[in-house]
Amino acid sequence: xxxxxxxxxxxxxxxxxxxxxxxxxxxxxxxxxxxxxxxxxxxxxxxxxxxxxxxxxxxxxxxxxxxxxxxxxxxxxxxxxxxxxxxxxxxxxxxxxxxxxxxxxxxxxxxxxxxxxxxxxxxxxxxxxxxxxxxxxxxxxxxxxxxxxxxxxxxxxxxxxxxxxxxxxxxxxxxxxxxxxxxxxxxxxxxxxxxxxxxxxxxxxxxxxxxxxxxxxxxxxxxxxxxxxxxxxxxxxxx
Amino acid sequence: xxxxxxxxxxxxxxxxxxxxxxxxxxxxxxxxxxxxxxxxxxxxxxxxxxxxxxxxxxxxxxxxxxxxxxxxxxxxxxxxxxxxxxxxxxxxxxxxxxxxxxxxxxxxxxxxxxx
Numbered sequence: 001x002x003x004x005x006x007x008x009x010x011x012x013x014x015x016x017x018x019x020x021x022x023x024x025x026x027x028x029x030x031x032x033x034x035x036x037x038x039x040x041x042x043x044x045x046x047x048x049x050x051x052x053x054x055x056x057x058x059x060x061x062x063x064x065x066x067x068x069x070x071x072x073x074x075x076x077x078x079x080x081x082x083x084x085x086x087x088x089x090x091x092x093x094x095x096x097x098x099x100x101x102x103x104x105x106x107x108x109x110x111x112x113x114x115x116x117x118x119x120x121x122x123x124x125x126x127x128x129x130x131x132x133x134x135x136x137x138x139x140x141x142x143x144x145x146x147x148x149x150x151x152x153x154x155x156x157x158x159x160x161x162x163x164x165x166x167x168x169x170x171x172x173x174x175x176x177x178x179x180x181x182x183x184x185x186x187x188x189x190x191x192x193x194x195x196x197x198x199x200x201x202x203x204x205x206x207x208x209x210x211x212x213x214x215x216x217x218x219x220x221x222x223x224x225x226x227x228x229x230x231x232x233x234x235x236x237x238x239x
Numbered sequence: 240x241x242x243x244x245x246x247x248x249x250x251x252x253x254x255x256x257x258x259x260x261x262x263x264x265x266x267x268x269x270x271x272x273x274x275x276x277x278x279x280x281x282x283x284x285x286x287x288x289x290x291x292x293x294x295x296x297x298x299x300x301x302x303x304x305x306x307x308x309x310x311x312x313x314x315x316x317x318x319x320x321x322x323x324x325x326x327x328x329x330x331x332x333x334x335x336x337x338x339x340x341x342x343x344x345x346x347x348x349x350x351x352x353x354x
Contacts, residue, residue, distance in 0.1 A: 006271050011300035033346065040347035042240055049340020050251045056335040057259035060312060060328050062267040069275040070267035087343065094339040098331065104310035108303040163273065172298040175280065183279060187272035210247055 006059065006072060007096065007106030007114045008163060015109065017170025022112030028120050029093055036086035039215075047213055048083045052091040054202070055079065059095065063194050071191030074118045074159055077126030077152040078199040081144065082206060084215040085127040092119035113166050122159035126151045130216055139220045141207040145200035147216075152199045156192035160184040252336060259328030263312075264321050 040048070055075035062070040075095065079088030093115050099105040106114045129151035137143040164181045171180075207214050212221070270278060274296075281294035289297060308315045309330070313323040 006274070008273065009277075009299045010302060011298045012277060012295050036343075037346055037348055040343055042347060043244060045343040045347040046240060046244065046248055046340055048343040049336045050248050050255070052339035053332045053336035054251060054255045054258075056331050057255040057263075057328065060259050060263040060266060060324075060331075062269070062271060064267045064269060065272070066275075068269050069272060070269040071272045072266075090343070091339065094342070095335060098335055098338065101304055102307055102309045102334070103312055103327070103331065104302045104304045104307050105312070107300070109300075160272065167295075171295070173293060173295050175293070175295065180276065183276045184272065187275060191272050213244075213247065 006062075007099065007118070008110040008166075010107030010109045011172060012107075013110065013113055013166050014170040014172055017166060018109050018113055020112075021116050021166060025093075025112040025115040025120065029090065029115070032086045032089045032093075036084075036090055039084050039087055043213070044083060044087065044215070048087045048091055051079050051082050051088070052094045055091060056095045056098065058198060059099070065187060065190035065194065069187055071187065071194055073195040073198050074122050074156055075195075075199075076118060076122035076124075076159070077130065077148055077155045077195075078202055080123055080127045080130055080151075081148050081199070081203045081216045082214060085123060087215075088127070089119050089123045092123060113163070116166070117159045117162035121162040122155045125158035126155035129154055134216060134220070139217055141204040141211075144207045144214065144216065145204035148199040148203045149193075149196035152196035153189065153192035156188050156195050157185055160188035252332070255332045255336075256329055259332045260325040263328045264324055 055073070055078065058073045059075065060072070062072045065071045075092050076088065079091045082088070083091060096106060096111065096114050096119060100108055100111050100114070130147055133147040133150060134143075137147050161181065161184065164177070164184055167180055168177055203214065203216075207217065211217055269275070277295040277299070279294055281292040281296060282290045284290050302310070304310065309327050312327045312331075313320070314327050314330075317323040317326065
């Protein structure tokens, strides 16, 4: 088997900068846990576990974007649409931590860098775009798919530039920064399209099967039609 | 948790298990966008050793958990590469669902509202 390093490895960015980002990531995740508690209920909690497991699975599916270059989904936008920004960032982080500890993917020293880029920056960018786009795009499965596609492309490029920023602060090699930035942006724009197609398919499918489980659609859902006078039948089972 | 949600979760997990257990074997083996950028500027021998040039990868250090039995998405001791990758994927999906779902379940707010 080819050995695959998919995330930032140890030693690419120096120890000091890695430590600073580890502290930043820890603080950001603590904040996410605090905000996520308000969102997590009996329904969202298992759904979030599924989203994390799904992201783990899809991150294994590297697709070719250029000759000799592949990419895989990062998952921030997908998570934002399905479980919201706070829980979503925690889902991606869970995946990154398990990959780092069990699968030796992404250095332990570099874990803060990887979490910052993929779980925090990518997710935050995805969230802002999803929130903005859903104001104008239709709240239908296809509208949601288009939203996820566009937000994924930009979210992935933003995440890639997070690495460029970290490399600028503490890169251990002397490569031209515009070159690193351009190469990362170029390949990740292509990766973002692949990610966007996967995310769009996934969220559109969930929106078709169980629209009530899509976090991003919650705000727009009409409250269940109120039957004025007769409280005769209390609807039980159906969610 | 309602029965309907249970079915949805079971279906979703099945898809994830198939993706990680089976489809993963058809994934591209090329370095990903970041890894490719890290290799740019170096020349490599046929077996992947750096033979010259300047690139980020030269500074890469050993991973702390490189000895993990699951390192690099395979299971040590299983020689069949398809089985090794597939099982590592299946295990990863279950572990992620178990740990992730477990933590989220513990974090959830416990209001008596009916779902």
